Amino acid sequence: MVEPVATSLSARPDDARGALLRAAIAEFAARGEAGARTDAIARAAGVNKALLHYYFGTKQALYAAALDAILAGLKEHYLGILEGPGTAGQRMLRYVLANFDRMAGSRDYARVLGHEMMRARAGESASVPRMVQAYFGPLNAVVCRTLDEGVRSGEFRALDPGQTALSLTGANVFYFLSAPVFTELTGRDPRDPEMLARRRVAILDLAASVLFADREAGQGTARAVLDEPAGTHPEP
Missing domain, CATH: 1.10.10.60 (Homeodomain-like)
Known part of the structure; x- marks a missing residue:
């Protein structure tokens, strides 16, 4: 209810x-x-x-407005991080962490998008093309541009920006979409504060390992990003 x-x-x-x-x-x-x-x-x-x-x-118009309310502020928040100060590595790790924190902080956000992806797979969604054009497309372009910047500067290893962007986003999404299976396997709620804290460390460790040409430097950057004070990059 x-x-x-x-x-x-x-x-x-x-x-x-x-x-x-x-x-x-x-x-x-x-x-x-x-x-x-x-x-x-x-x-x-x-x-x-x-x-x-x-x-x-109509209910359909209300649904579209609800999607816009969820996505508009997030797009600007993420773009602010990706186009903000720091090296490409710092900005990418901040973005990955912000994406995780948003899904961790709002069950409704993850559930609404999950419902919409299921509708899209069944060919029943009229919203996905608009969402891609207005939000996901522009955001993905900046993510790929940031990845390419890191490759060209030598901070990142040689990688495919488009595939890497999908992999990093997918790692966050899968953690929350697979929550029922995770609970059955481990007996733990993946949204338990202790589990979320461990996952924040793990997702940045994964991203740093995937991205950086110098793995030790990447791990140091990941630790520094994790240590940044809460509210350094607040959502709008």
């Missing part, structure tokens, strides 16, 4: 719209687009269902 969002019927328009989006993300994460109910979203947001239709029109 989706928990009510703190708001009221007298909330300002921007507050009501934001509350609807937050409730929608939670409902879509739990049930997917097909199973989500607009009356449950309106009830969780604390607004009249008519207000939902006023702002978004």
Whole structure:
């Protein structure tokens, strides 16, 4: 069941719209687009269902807006890291860690995207092409450009930027998508704080081992990135 969002019927328009989006993300994460109910979203947001239709029109339009709400800020956050200060190695490791931390910090984020990927595999998604054009495509281009920069500078070993980008992203995604299997194998919840802390170290160790021409230098860069204070690269 989706928990009510703190708001009221007298909330300002921007507050009501934001509350609807937050409730929608939670409902879509739990049930997917097909199973989500607009009356449950309106009830969780604390607004009249008519207000939902006023702002978004249809459930499909609300779903598109929820995807945009999830992805727009993340794209800018990741681009800020990849185009920020530091060597290509520092920026890539920060990006890999930020991607992991986002999936670790929000079950709804991972679940909504997981539902959408399942729909896409079944040929039922109209959102993936738009998501790629608006968010994933531009982000992937900068990731590949950063990888190529590292290769050209000699910081990274010779590698295929496109394949490496897929591998690094896949390592993060697989950890969370395989959570039920992981739990059965180990008897541990992969989202347990201790397990997440160990995985943060492991994913940067993997990335540094894959990327850097000088493995020892890469491990040192990974340790330095892990030691950066929390909030050094805050999400918007």
